[in-house]
Amino acid sequence: MTREEIKGQILHLVRQYAQVDPRPSWRPGDKVPYAGRVLGAEEMINLVEASLECWLTLGGFGERFEKGLETMLGVRDVILVNSGSSANLVALSALCSEMLKEPLRPGDEVVTPAVTFPTTLAPIVQNGLIPVFVDCDLGTYNANVEQIEAAIGPKTRAIVLPHTLGNVFDVDRVSAVAKKAGAMFVEDTCDALGSTWNGKPVGTFGDYGTISFYPAHHITMGEGGAVVTSKALHARVARSVRDWGRDCWCDPGVSNTCQKRFGWQLGDLPKGYDHKYIYSNIGYNLKPTDLQAAVGLAQLDRLPEFVRRRRANFDRLYAGLRDLEEHFILPVWDARAEVSWFAFPLTVRPKAPFTRDEVVRQLESKQIETRMIFAGNVLRQPAYRKIARRVVGELRNTDLVMTNTFFVGVYPGLTDAMIDYVVEEFHAFARGHRAAPAALPPVEGFE
Numbered sequence: 001m002t003r004e005e006i007k008g009q010i011l012h013l014v015r016q017y018a019q020v021d022p023r024p025s026w027r028p029g030d031k032v033p034y035a036g037r038v039l040g041a042e043e044m045i046n047l048v049e050a051s052l053e054c055w056l057t058l059g060g061f062g063e064r065f066e067k068g069l070e071t072m073l074g075v076r077d078v079i080l081v082n083s084g085s086s087a088n089l090v091a092l093s094a095l096c097s098e099m100l101k102e103p104l105r106p107g108d109e110v111v112t113p114a115v116t117f118p119t120t121l122a123p124i125v126q127n128g129l130i131p132v133f134v135d136c137d138l139g140t141y142n143a144n145v146e147q148i149e150a151a152i153g154p155k156t157r158a159i160v161l162p163h164t165l166g167n168v169f170d171v172d173r174v175s176a177v178a179k180k181a182g183a184m185f186v187e188d189t190c191d192a193l194g195s196t197w198n199g200k201p202v203g204t205f206g207d208y209g210t211i212s213f214y215p216a217h218h219i220t221m222g223e224g225g226a227v228v229t230s231k232a233l234h235a236r237v238a239r240s241v242r243d244w245g246r247d248c249w250c251d252p253g254v255s256n257t258c259q260k261r262f263g264w265q266l267g268d269l270p271k272g273y274d275h276k277y278i279y280s281n282i283g284y285n286l287k288p289t290d291l292q293a294a295v296g297l298a299q300l301d302r303l304p305e306f307v308r309r310r311r312a313n314f315d316r317l318y319a320g321l322r323d324l325e326e327h328f329i330l331p332v333w334d335a336r337a338e339v340s341w342f343a344f345p346l347t348v349r350p351k352a353p354f355t356r357d358e359v360v361r362q363l364e365s366k367q368i369e370t371r372m373i374f375a376g377n378v379l380r381q382p383a384y385r386k387i388a389r390r391v392v393g394e395l396r397n398t399d400l401v402m403t404n405t406f407f408v409g410v411y412p413g414l415t416d417a418m419i420d421y422v423v424e425e426f427h428a429f430a431r432g433h434r435a436a437p438a439a440l441p442p443v444e445g446f447e
Ligand SMILES: Cc1ncc(COP(=O)(O)O)c(C=O)c1O
Pocket: 083, 084, 085, 086, 088, 117, 119, 120, 162, 188, 190, 191, 212, 213, 214, 224, 225
């Protein structure tokens, strides 16, 4: 047999293997995950095909995935990396590159919310920039725009905001604030792939957008992420930071794309020094493997269906929990946004007859997975308590998020039966925690 024939047989068997579903059917009381990977035959086939090629480092699958995502998002460049955290690191480090006309420099201020994911913030700190923290709005859990405006000062050079749990912040206002302040703008879109603002995908408005392909997110490549930009120089710098900081832009295994590999004279280097070993940025190696990219490529085709199912699950939960609004702040979103929800956030109202911790414990005891909004008030986290920072206002909502907010899942692996079970368990819990009846008014004539 030829290698092609053997490969055909292997892939045929892989398809058969993938079609046998090992999971027992779900019953009430079984686990309802908050997120998870939804994979099928195409992912396994791509993965095995990439294994058989044994190229291993980023290659043909990565290129196709980048091109596919560029088309889907309508952007000039997608740069694959090995996580959403790496995407944020690349974006922030690239904004500090001397290749840019006016790079960020240590001591410059970056406006960002205090309720955040740790690796949205970490690269700001790691690059010697000073985060300026703003509060969030309850219901959207996105940075409060008035506070962003109030945070702008003479040292402001960038705004870095996540679209929290997929919910889109007011991109028009934030873009206008950034433009007026002459600030660079990074959208952390790790939770929001598929969300749009006025019909345009989020992640495409700022200087850079960042995406995560960790299994909890909208599509996965196991570990993975991407930096998105439509600016040619920004793309070149981001690729350089991802690829050791080198000046050369050849793909792995390729040489002399620039046609003058030994003809460069840069910095204090001897003329003709091999372009492959010229470094114009302080960089890393943050590339994923082609095996990861092969899985991501297959997932990309499913994104529209995943987004549709996330929205449908969100809507079913919203309809089912609406009558509990007296106890919970339900999610709020802008009419200009089509949200590709990462999860369904709820805040226990301070006057509710139960605490967040009580409801979370009860749900978890019923096998319903819950999560907090990431780091909560990140300034209360051990690692971030002592960082140099400026804080706008008192972060009251952020603190409330830390004590009263949590989320449950809406990912495409959830069925209507699972969602109905979640809704029923919320109601069962609320029934067991009715508010104490108000004291009866005194009847006239009696003491
Ligand atoms: C808003 C946000 N940014 C960044 C990340 C980091 O992504 P990764 O887990 O792929 O490093 C996450 C992860 O969940 C996230 O939610």
